[in-house]
Amino acid sequence: MVLPRRVAGHWAADRRRSGGRPVGDTGGHCYAWWATGRVAFAIGALLIMANWPWTLFGIQPTNKALMATDVANAGADTRALLLKWNKLHAVRTVLGGLAVAAFLIALSPA
16 A cells, blocks of 8 residues: 555646646537537537636645645545545546546537
8 A cells, every 4th residue: 555645745746747637629519510510619618617616616625635645644644645645536537537528429420
């Protein structure tokens, strides 16, 4: 089993490096919906945009708690936060997968 201190240290360094990458170009997807009339583009854009409030209100409190954790004192509470973070990010993964499916449907021949 990986020690919580080691995982927490790696997690915090990775979060700092990521710098909050943009989620996606929803404007382009909305334009594709407008230009083609395919509702699947709008659905995909909405699924991508759903990641933003989920990240701000669902994931950010856990991120802040993990960032405030002193790696030297990481323990069972830190491990529980990391497991919670994984579950919260699973929602983002599902939203992204559904968006990809919507875009593939939108791009399929009519």
